[in-house]
Amino acid sequence: MKIYKLSVAVLFLSGSVAYAQQTEQDTITKEKRIEGVVIQGNSSKKTETAVLGEQKKAIIQKQAVSAEEISRKGISNVEQGLTKVTGITTVEGRGLFVRGLEERYNYLLINGLGSPSNNPFQKIIALKQFPTDVVGKLNIYKTFNSNLYGDFAGATFDIETLTIDKPFTKVEFSVGVNTLSTFRDNFKVSEGADGMEGYLGLNSKDRRLPDEIRNSRPSNYKFTSDESLNSFKDSWNVDNVKSMPNTSIGFTTAQKVKLGTGNLGILFSLNQGTKFEYKEGDNNQFRSQGENSFIDNMNFLSRKQYNYETESSALLGFGYKNKGTAINLNAFYLQNTNNIIEDNFGYKDNLVQNKNSGFFRTNQLDVSRFLDLQLTASQKITDRHQIKAGASYVINNYSQPDRKIIDGNRTDPNTGEILPENMIQMRYGGNNLIRQYLDVDSRFYGSAFAEYQLSLGEKGDRKDYPIQIAVGYNGFSDFRKTSYRFLFGRTTNASLAPFVINVDTPQNTFDTSIKNGDLFYQEGSDISQFYSSFYQIINGGYANINFKPTDSWDVLVGARYENDMTLIRYSDQGADIKNNLEKNKDFFLPSLAIKKALNNKNNLRFAFSKTVTRPILIETMPIKYISPDNVNIVGNQNIQNSENYNFDLKWEYFPTSKEMFAVNLFAKRIDNAIERSLTASADATGSTITFFNAKKAELYGVELEGIIGLNRISESLRNFTLGANATIMHSNVERSQEQLNMEEPTWFKNTGETLHKRGLQGAAPYTINADLKYEIKNRNNLSQTFSLVYNVSGSKIYATGGTGTDNYYEKPFHQVDFVYQGQLTKNWNLKFAVQNILDSKYKIMLGEKSYLPLNLENGNNALVNYYRGITFNFTVGYTF
Numbered sequence: 001m002k003i004y005k006l007s008v009a010v011l012f013l014s015g016s017v018a019y020a021q022q023t024e025q026d027t028i029t030k031e032k033r034i035e036g037v038v039i040q041g042n043s044s045k046k047t048e049t050a051v052l053g054e055q056k057k058a059i060i061q062k063q064a065v066s067a068e069e070i071s072r073k074g075i076s077n078v079e080q081g082l083t084k085v086t087g088i089t090t091v092e093g094r095g096l097f098v099r100g101l102e103e104r105y106n107y108l109l110i111n112g113l114g115s116p117s118n119n120p121f122q123k124i125i126a127l128k129q130f131p132t133d134v135v136g137k138l139n140i141y142k143t144f145n146s147n148l149y150g151d152f153a154g155a156t157f158d159i160e161t162l163t164i165d166k167p168f169t170k171v172e173f174s175v176g177v178n179t180l181s182t183f184r185d186n187f188k189v190s191e192g193a194d195g196m197e198g199y200l201g202l203n204s205k206d207r208r209l210p211d212e213i214r215n216s217r218p219s220n221y222k223f224t225s226d227e228s229l230n231s232f233k234d235s236w237n238v239d240n241v242k243s244m245p246n247t248s249i250g251f252t253t254a255q256k257v258k259l260g261t262g263n264l265g266i267l268f269s270l271n272q273g274t275k276f277e278y279k280e281g282d283n284n285q286f287r288s289q290g291e292n293s294f295i296d297n298m299n300f301l302s303r304k305q306y307n308y309e310t311e312s313s314a315l316l317g318f319g320y321k322n323k324g325t326a327i328n329l330n331a332f333y334l335q336n337t338n339n340i341i342e343d344n345f346g347y348k349d350n351l352v353q354n355k356n357s358g359f360f361r362t363n364q365l366d367v368s369r370f371l372d373l374q375l376t377a378s379q380k381i382t383d384r385h386q387i388k389a390g391a392s393y394v395i396n397n398y399s400q401p402d403r404k405i406i407d408g409n410r411t412d413p414n415t416g417e418i419l420p421e422n423m424i425q426m427r428y429g430g431n432n433l434i435r436q437y438l439d440v441d442s443r444f445y446g447s448a449f450a451e452y453q454l455s456l457g458e459k460g461d462r463k464d465y466p467i468q469i470a471v472g473y474n475g476f477s478d479f480r481k482t483s484y485r486f487l488f489g490r491t492t493n494a495s496l497a498p499f500v501i502n503v504d505t506p507q508n509t510f511d512t513s514i515k516n517g518d519l520f521y522q523e524g525s526d527i528s529q530f531y532s533s534f535y536q537i538i539n540g541g542y543a544n545i546n547f548k549p550t551d552s553w554d555v556l557v558g559a560r561y562e563n564d565m566t567l568i569r570y571s572d573q574g575a576d577i578k579n580n581l582e583k584n585k586d587f588f589l590p591s592l593a594i595k596k597a598l599n600n601k602n603n604l605r606f607a608f609s610k611t612v613t614r615p616i617l618i619e620t621m622p623i624k625y626i627s628p629d630n631v632n633i634v635g636n637q638n639i640q641n642s643e644n645y646n647f648d649l650k651w652e653y654f655p656t657s658k659e660m661f662a663v664n665l666f667a668k669r670i671d672n673a674i675e676r677s678l679t680a681s682a683d684a685t686g687s688t689i690t691f692f693n694a695k696k697a698e699l700y701g702v703e704l705e706g707i708i709g710l711n712r713i714s715e716s717l718r719n720f721t722l723g724a725n726a727t728i729m730h731s732n733v734e735r736s737q738e739q740l741n742m743e744e745p746t747w748f749k750n751t752g753e754t755l756h757k758r759g760l761q762g763a764a765p766y767t768i769n770a771d772l773k774y775e776i777k778n779r780n781n782l783s784q785t786f787s788l789v790y791n792v793s794g795s796k797i798y799a800t801g802g803t804g805t806d807n808y809y810e811k812p813f814h815q816v817d818f819v820y821q822g823q824l825t826k827n828w829n830l831k832f833a834v835q836n837i838l839d840s841k842y843k844i845m846l847g848e849k850s851y852l853p854l855n856l857e858n859g860n861n862a863l864v865n866y867y868r869g870i871t872f873n874f875t876v877g878y879t880f
Contacts (some may be wrong), residue, residue: 036776049657051137052707056654059546059556060593061143061607061664096127098154104616104674105154111161111328111374111390114149114447114476118334118370119618120440124157125370129311129334135146136162143593143648144609146542146558147451147472150589150613153644153670161317161330162254162266169253172877174273174831176246180869181278181837187243188306188341188504190363191235199274201310201337204367206233207401208498209437209485218525228514228521232435233247234402235507236521238363240340248273248311248586267330269315274513277307281866283344285687286846286856287680288804291747294855295805298680298687299629300355301346303866308339324380334370345410348630350684355857357411358626359424361503362406371395384455384465394445403436405628406503413498427498428519433489433510435521436626440482440617449474468546475539479480482532484623485525493518528571532622535567544591551597558591562612568637570622581637587612613642615674619691630686631678640693643671659719660707667700673733675761679742679802689799695736697760701729724770731759745804745851756849757806758797765794782823789817798844798863806847808863814840826851831875839870 051064096103108115108124117124139146139158148156181187199202208214210231213221223231252269273451285299317330327524342362347354376390410422413419419425426432451472489510496518501509545560566583591609598604619623621635650664672693681688695800705725710717735743735755743755759765771789778784798810816837822830844863846854854861 001434025669027410029471042276050659052654053657055660056603056652057417058236059554059595060141060145061605061648061650063142065138065140066482073223078305085514089779091217092418096157097762097764097767097796098140101154101760102676103154104619105152105613107149107151107156109149109158110158110372110392111330112158113374113376113378113390113392114474114814115372115392116394116396116442116445116476117617118368120482123616123653125334125741126336126368127157128367129313129336129370130159131255136160143607144589144591144611144646145556145593146544146560146589147470147474149474149538150540150560150562150587150612151614152609153613153642153646161315161332162252162267164254164267167255168879169795170251170636170877170879172250172252172875174246174248174250174875176275176871176873177248178277178869178871179806180867181276182245184243184276184278186240187276187278187308188238188240188343189308190341190365191237193308193339195363196240198308198337198339199310199365201312202333203234204337204365204399204401207365209401213523218523218527218530218798221523222490223521225514225517225520227247228483228519229369229511232402232521236363236404236406236510237505240504243276243278244306246273246275246871256516259320260322262320262325265317265319265321267315267317267319269307269313271311271313275307275309275311277309277868279303279305279307279866279868280862281841282860282862283629284860284863285348285629286805286861286863287350288745288852290804291383291745294853296350296855297347297857298350299346299348299631300352300857300860301344301348301358301629303345304343305866306341310337311335325378325388327375327377329375331371331373333372334368336366336368336472338366340364340366341699344629354409357409357418359407359410359503362405362628363406365402366398366400368398369396386453387451388453389448391448391452392446394447396439396442400436400438403438405431405434405436406506407432407628408501408503409723413500418592419500422502422504423500424503425500428489428491428496428513429494431488432505434628435487437483437485437487439484441478443479443481445468445476445478447474462548462551464548466548468544468548471541471543473539473541475537477538478534478536480534480617482534482621483530485523485530486626487521488518488524490522491518492520526573528573528575529623532571533567533569534617534621535565535569537563537565539563554595556591556593558593560587560591562587562589562591564612564614564641568620568622570637574651582812585641587643601654605648605650606653607646607648607650607844609646611644611646613644613670613674615639615641615691619674630681632681632686632688634688634690639674639691640672642673642693645669656709658707659709660705662703662705664703664705665700666703668698669697670697670760672736673697675733675739676767676799677739677742677761677802678799678808684686692738692742693736694739694760695734697731697733697763699729699731699763701727703727719774719776721773721775722770723773725768727764727767729763729765731763733758733760738802742802743800753851756806758800761797761800761807764796767791767793782825784822785820787819789819791815801847801850804851806850809845809847811843811845813842814838827878827880829877829879831873831877833871833873833875835871835873837867837870839867841865 021357055063096106098106103123106123113127117128122688137160139160141156176397192198192206193204212227248271250271255266257264281303283301283303284297286295287298288295302339312335314335319328344360347358372392372394374392378388380386391551408426409418410424412419413425449472451470454469457466459465510519540560540562542558542560544556547555564585568581569578571578589610592607594606596604618633618635618636620639622637623635627631645668647667650662653661673696674691675694676689676691678687678689707723710720710722769791771787774786776784792812792814795809795811799809801807818834818837820832824830843865846861846863
């Protein structure tokens with residue numbers, strides 16, 4: 001069946017704040033007054049030059065990616081844009097790493113307001129869902145200031161949505177082809193995903209819990225034959241289609257209307273896209289056999305995964321400006337669906353006899369929806385007094401409805417021979433047919449801020465007052481509930497012989513068995529643990545003083561008080577009542593930033609701060625997330641916040657308005673650092689990913705960054721610009737007692753051996769980003785830009801090992817992209833990009849320093865690996 005795709009826009013009420021930030025004025029050089037002459041200018045804040053100038057003037061260490069750079073590099077979403085910044089890399093499915101620190105150490109603001117994650121497996125929104133058509137600038141704060149939330153160690157990202165300099169309307173269409181995924185025959189998609197409802201992400205409604213149990217507690221409900229046939233709206237079948245090119249369509253319009261003495265800006269944007277992705281590779285697990293033995297395979301699997309992903313976004317914003325008044329009312333909506341069919345071949349749980357015949361399939365739909373309504377306002381009362389405030393209300397939901405798992409064997413039950421492709425042997429009962437329903441729903445999320453700014457002293461010949469004082473509040477409330485339920489295919493006919501089915505079309509066989517009384521569905525959820533709640537209220541008050549004693553000195557002293565009230569309601573297995581785990585803690589978070597302008601081209605900066613890090617939701621959710629390969633995720637409700645001490649010393653050199661060199665020395669101490677661990681399950685089947693606090697971690701490193709015009713080498717290279725940045729870092733961890741209990745083999749007590757020293761989980765020893773730009777303009781001043789972009793990060797610990805195994809390491813992934821952008825006419829523009837030119841292999845490997853010898857299948861120590869293919873993307877846009 002062919003997948004039909006229609007690029008249509010659904011009018012979601014959505015939008016975003018045209019958030020105006022007041023940049024600090026240049027404190028380096030004094031202006032000379034010339035009587036009778038007034039020179040005025042209005043430079044765009046979206047250009048790379050303007051962003052570089054703002055970075056130079058700011059007192060805190062703030063970097064940014066401009067709208068111009070976003071366009072030039074063919075960046076289609078926020079995640080791609082942020083990876084162009086020093087020390088930031090993206091990791092497959094786990095968000096952004098800053099200075100080698102995992103995503104849990106980052107925080108997201110949208111127009112200055114707090115933003116929750118719409119996915120319990122990530123700390124912040126999957127930023128690839130956020131299109132760049134509506135982004136004015138991406139701000140990255142790598143040093144802490146008291147008006148930021150205290151949840152800070154890697155960076156705080158602030159997405160400033162598009163400000164309206166001049167009216168425009170833009171339509172853009174994109175098509176992409178991947179060498180591994182596009183035009184693949186027999187690409188598998190869930191039945192129901194290959195129509196218009198699947199394209200718009202509306203097919204999840206057919207995968208909800210059946211009416212019989214949806215609004216009731218689990219009671220081992222047994223579905224009748226009629227209910228087993230009719231209460232489930234979706235099917236076990238999958239369609240085999242030809243995967244088509246990836247497509248996206250976007251529409252953005254920005255208009256200005258004169259309203260009284262001010263201007264009303266209106267921003268409206270719609271984006272819709274689809275993507276096909278195929279992955280094939282290893283999916284293994286390892287186990288320790290104990291003292292004087294070896295490490296062998298628990299799982300030895302070959303995996304094929306088919307992803308059909310849709311992304312929708314809509315934005316609607318109103319911004320009013322009049323002299324010192326600015327009011328913005330906005331909303332935006334993000335939706336992502338990922339239809340996943342995953343086939344695994346081989347054995348699990350050390351059942352080596354299934355090496356050539358084992359098989360199981362997962363049919364999964366991930367759905368996330370995010371609606372953010374924002375209101376912000378600022379008022380300049382006099383030249384010395386200013387107030388600003390804002391509030392947001394967010395509805396965010398994540399679900400995996402009816403995640404279906406079918407387990408079988410590829411041998412003929414009569415002959416023992418391997419069955420033809422797509423045919424499997426199976427029987428009813430056990431865990432051979434499972435339906436899982438995970439829902440993480442927002443009950444309430446609200447964020448707010450308010451700030452009063454006061455300027456003291458006299459300007460004299462300077463642009464700014466020498467003393468600026470700000471006092472304010474920001475905080476949020478986040479209430480969520482989690483439901484996790486299981487239904488199993490059961491049988492009353494224990495003597496039913498194994499049978500052979502086509503795994504792509506088993507529904508008719510199951511229906512016949514239900515009618516014959518050989519199969520029925522029954523809920524098997526843990527009555528005590530199916531439901532949990534999470535409540536968090538953060539209230540923060542702050543004050544900071546920006547003191548500028550001379551034109552060359554800038555000192556910012558801040559203090560923040562933050563109260564963290566957290567309540568987790570959950571049940572222990574088999575318990576009749578809920579536990580109320582309360583965590584109420586106060587934090588005092590000081591910060592200091594000093595900038596010394598050595599001259600009008602050189603800055604020297606120092607920063608110190610204390611901050612906290614809060615865990616990702618899945619790290620603290622008291623559930624056992626079960627996967628069919630028996631690699632389960634278990635949250636730790638007792639996980640503690642980390643407390644961080646951050647130091648930075650930076651030198652910056654700006655030889656011209658378009659060039660920059662910087663060297664930044666940094667160090668951090670993280671008490672109670674949160675780390676991911678992968679160890680054997682307590683029930684002796686499969687493996688468990690769980691989370692512990694280390695006692696402390698220490699890390700230090702250097703960041704190097706430069707942007708240079710190559711005309712410095714030769715005038716013939718005047719159209720070339722080279723940008724490069726690198727982070728080199730070392731980390732060391734002191735394990736907690738919980739980690740020692742998990743990581744140390746039992747025989748160490750007898751042998752006196754000790755664990756190897758290791759770095760912080762998730763911390764990369766180096767990251768490198770570079771891009772080479774060639775830009776030319778024709779006689780009509782229309783530009784064409786060619787960019788070659790490269791990034792990589794060093795081998796880092798994906799998860800710590802246990803009971804004799806070494807750690808698991810995420811290996812370097814070298815990515816090279818080529819981007820061409822051409823302005824053909826005043827209205828037409830083209831983009832052409834080739835992504836992942838090297839087609840590197842993504843790999844997570846068992847380390848080479850295990851405490852026992854390895855006895856692995858085929859000597860293969862890969863935990864996970866796969867290729868992503870090379871993607872060719874062509875975009876055409878028309879602006880009027």
